[in-house]
Amino acid sequence: MTYPELYLMIDGQRVIGGGRRTHSVVNPATGDVLADLPLANAEDLDAALAAAQRGFLRWRDSTPQERSAVLQGAARLMVERQEQLARIATLEQGKTLAEARIEVMMNVGLFNFYAGETFRLYGRALVRPAGQRSTVTKEPVGPVAAFAPWNFPIGNPGRKLGAPIAAGCSVILKAAEETPASALGILQCLLDAGLPGDVAQAVFGVPDEVSRHLLSSPIIRKMSFTGSTSVGKHLAKLAADDCKRTTMELGGHGPVLIFNDADLDRALDTVVAGKYRNAGQVCVSPTRFIVESGVYDRFLTGFVERAEKIVVGDGLADGSIMGPMANARRLDAMDRLIGDAVEKGACLETGGARIGNAGYFYAPTVLSGTPLTAAILNEEPFGPVSLINSFPDEVAMIAEANRLPYGLAAYAWTSDAARQRRVARAIEAGMVGINTAMIGGSDAPFGGVKWSGHGAEDGPEGIEACLVTKAIHEG
Structure with a gap:
């Protein structure tokens, strides 16, 4: 056209x-x-x-x-x-x-x-x-x-x-x-x-x-x-x-709490698709994956497998699942934030590089074990990068979810009804999704708290x- x-x-x-x-x-x-x-x-x-x-x-x-x-x-x-x-x-x-x-x-x-x-x-x-x-x-x-x-x-x-x-x-x-x-x-x-x-x-x-x-x-x-x-x-x-x-x-820096009793396959299918939607350039994007230690290894393996299957290409082309980033500035930001994280000790599980020499394509990226001192865990990355870290229990997971001054969207996956209510109340965010990534609607308020x-x-x-x-x- x-x-x-x-x-x-x-x-x-x-x-x-x-x-x-x-x-x-x-x-x-x-x-x-x-x-x-x-x-x-x-x-x-x-x-x-x-x-x-x-x-x-x-x-x-x-x-x-x-x-x-x-x-x-x-x-x-x-x-x-x-x-x-x-x-x-x-x-x-x-x-x-x-x-x-x-x-x-x-x-x-x-x-x-x-x-x-x-x-x-x-x-x-x-x-x-x-x-x-x-x-x-x-x-x-x-x-x-x-x-x-x-x-x-x-x-x-x-x-x-x-x-x-x-x-x-x-x-x-x-x-x-x-x-x-x-x-x-x-x-x-x-x-x-x-x-x-x-x-x-x-x-x-x-x-x-x-x-x-x-x-x-x-x-x-x-x-x-x-x-x-x-x-x-x-x-x-x-x-x-x-x-x-x-x-x-x-801005936001969406925490995703994955508990030991979560339906992992359902959670993974949902959050991986949500993370790389619009190349991660979404204010409510699930970004910080706060995973209880009992399911950490399985969650990380399943996440990387799914991320590597994402087809990156022109948004008008048949078969493309993720398009390019919107501008060259976002490519530079990805290189800076991912490079800093790896330098500080994060493990690059997949991605972490530009794709091709035309347009603004970037590979779906997964980092694990990223230290809290890394810039990417403290400023909104706004790109196709996922941060997956292990935590011992619910108390530590909620503390990490609330650690940053951002409070737009948050997500949690658990089969425990009592925990669902506790987490929804404890998380400091304007929108919370429990066992779902659908947090908006024409009849629902969309907004955040704090920064x-x-x-x-x-x-x-x-x-x-x-x-x-x-x-x-x-x-």
């Missing part, structure tokens, strides 16, 4: 040319340039802010029926355009076509869920003496600045756009410059479904320039960010200067984050 033309979307108009700086979008499977993306200048950002303000004044008064119709219409268009959207995402991000198709349908489910939630933005009436009246209402917070990363080029923009639109807010989306066409494709579905052009804008640019410009404006009333903890902390400080509300979905952020996307909580509570008292 032909990769589409790239542009900014401001006030319902496509903005290109004009001597703007550009960013080259690269196919990570080949290293070839797909297209040049125009980058917003200050005038573009001001125009987007002005449109967002107009759009909010219009959309906050829209009815639930209007908002629901747009979201449902966009969901139908995403189903119709599934193959086109999926192929664009694979071209610019690298993930397999099968994964990209699933990502489109995740958006469809989320938009349909939000369409129903528009009718359930309830307030309440308080009990007062005769002649007095007090009510509590929910109102849209205002224009939202939303920042989305490249690892889920369809799903992340869908989350950033869906919740504000459902709540009655306008939104300025800055998706990743590496994966712009996917984000533009989702926005186009909304516009084609009847969303007014001034309600949602899409801009791209030098990230720090764009974020500073948008967050310094009093027009923006809320920020939503998905990305690394370091960048999230920086943006949170910018938002704090104007007391803007924030939803922060930051993994605050607030939630998806579920009723996703729309709630775009609303403010007002108490009205009448005497």
